[in-house]
Amino acid sequence: MPTDFAATKSLFHLPEGVIYLDGNSLGPMVKTAPARMARAMEGEWAELLIRGWNKAGWMAQPAVLGDRIGRLIGAAPGTVVLGDTLSIKVYQALASALEMNPKRKVILSDTGNFPSDLYMAEGLCRTLGGQYRLKTVAPEEVMSAIDDTVAVTLITEVDYRTGRRHHMGDITKRAHEMGALTIWDLAHSAGALPVDLTGTKADFAVGCTYKYLNSGPGGPAFIYVAPRHAETARPALSGWLGHEAPFAFDLAYRPGRGIERMRVGTPPVLQMAALEAALDVWDGVDMTEVHLQSLRLQDQFIKAIGTRAPMLQLATPRSHLMRGSQVSFRHPEGYAIMQALIAEGVIGDFRAPDILRFGFTPLYIDDDDxxxxxxxxxxxxxxxxxxxxxxxxxxxVT
Structure with missing residues (x-):
């Protein structure tokens, strides 16, 4: 049954008079989130107190919600878990991948990657005593830069500034042919476009939930580990909830089974309640339909801006195959233009030095918007x- 986008739009709280084109940065709130969070606070925390970890299922939520996200990113059940921040999950995946490929000393990324990913890689290289290095190349040079020195590729599938999309299947195949592992950052992919971690044979993936998945500001991140690595990937951040038996309180760390070993700290129960409400919207949604509708809306926007505001330079690829779910334009006064637009009730955002960004999420954006x-x-x-x-x-914040 085709996705009814008019019906999904009615499920979101959208302020009167506002056109929200910034869901690629922070997704809007689903209308059921306050009630679900109230239940977690009043019916669970207030009444059950610490018993909520068992009786309300708080301890199981990172895996339960991980499976629901897994459906949207082509991951098998039991391969995704929630918790911590995206930067933490990047660090975990990187450290595990490097240990699994000990003869290689290069982390390969691209200059379009989100800076936090690069910072985490640089920091890990320093922690490891300088024997490792981060190599960055232009986005279009990633494929040719994968050689027999690369231990792991760290690539964000959709560029946070331009919306340019890497081809996950091709890059993963090339990396494996050259003996490298892959880590995919899905911050601008999960909930935006079809992802097939299983089909592409990706090794690791990470992502956040507060953008297209609408968990709210500061929502937890997730990590995916391919089943073939689940029992061999060792977590560098050996948190107590990643222990095989957390409540045995052993002094020595023993990694948990499978994806459970990638848990670190206590899960954010209230934020997971908001995410649970948001994921209810996604349960009947087909990701291919979502992306096709997003591309159609993007094309409409690109064509109209090209005609009516040609002084704005398109920074996003025109090819559908190379595009995520956002459109970006360049202008030397991009920041001021975006602030003026927000004052007129259209919310996008700005990324230095000159990028105006607009997200197109058909779950709540339509032709009239x-x-x-x-x-x-x-x-x-x-x-x-x-x-x-x-x-x-x-x-x-810009």
Whole structure:
């Protein structure tokens, strides 16, 4: 049965008069989230107290919700677990992969990767005494840069600035042919486009839940480990919940079975309640339909902006095969333009040095939203209304 996008839009709280094109940065709240969080607070925490870990299923939630996310990213049951932050999960995957490939000393990434991923890689290299190094190349050079020195590739499937999409299958195949392992950052993929971790034979994947999966600000991250590595990947961050028997309180660490060993700290129960409510929206949604509809809306936006605001330079690939679920434009005054647009009720965001970003999530964005967003942006460019001091003063978060 085809996805009813008008029905899914009615499930989100969207402020009156606002067109929200920033779900690629922070997804909007589903309407059922407050009640689900209230239940976790009033019916579980308040009444059950510590008994909630058993009676309310808090301890099992990271794996239960991991399986629900797994359906959206082509992962088999029992291969995804939630917890901690995305940076922590990147570090875990990297450390495990390097230990599994000890004769290689190079981590390969690209210059379009999210800086936090690169920072975690640099920090790990320093921790390991400088014998490892991070190598970055231009996004289009990744395939040719995978050689017999590379231990692991660390690639974000969809570029956070431009929306450019890497081909997971081709890169993973090349890496395996050259004896390297792969880590895929799905921060801009999970909930945005079809992902097939099983079919592409990816080794590790990580991602966040507060963007397209709508878990709310600070929502927990997830990690995937391919079943063939589940019992051999050793977690460098040996947290007590990744222990084989956490409540035995052994002084020595013994890794848990399979994906459970990738748990680190106490799970964020209240945030997982919000995520549980959000995932209810996804249960009847087909990811291929979501991405096709997103691409259609993007095409509508790109064409209209090209006609009505040609001074904005498209930074996103035109090819559907190379595009995620966002559209980015360049302009030297991108920050001020975005602030002016937000003041007109269209929320996107800005990424330095000159990128205006717009996310197209058909679960709550439709044709009329796109048309109105184009009209307001074109008006701002026509009249130069962005050229005001209040729009040029940088806020802490852009």
């Amino acid at each position: 796109v048309a109105q967003a184009v009209n307001r942006l074109a008006k701002i460019m026509d009249y130069g209304s962005w050229d005001k001091p209040e729009f040029k003063q940088r806020a802490l």
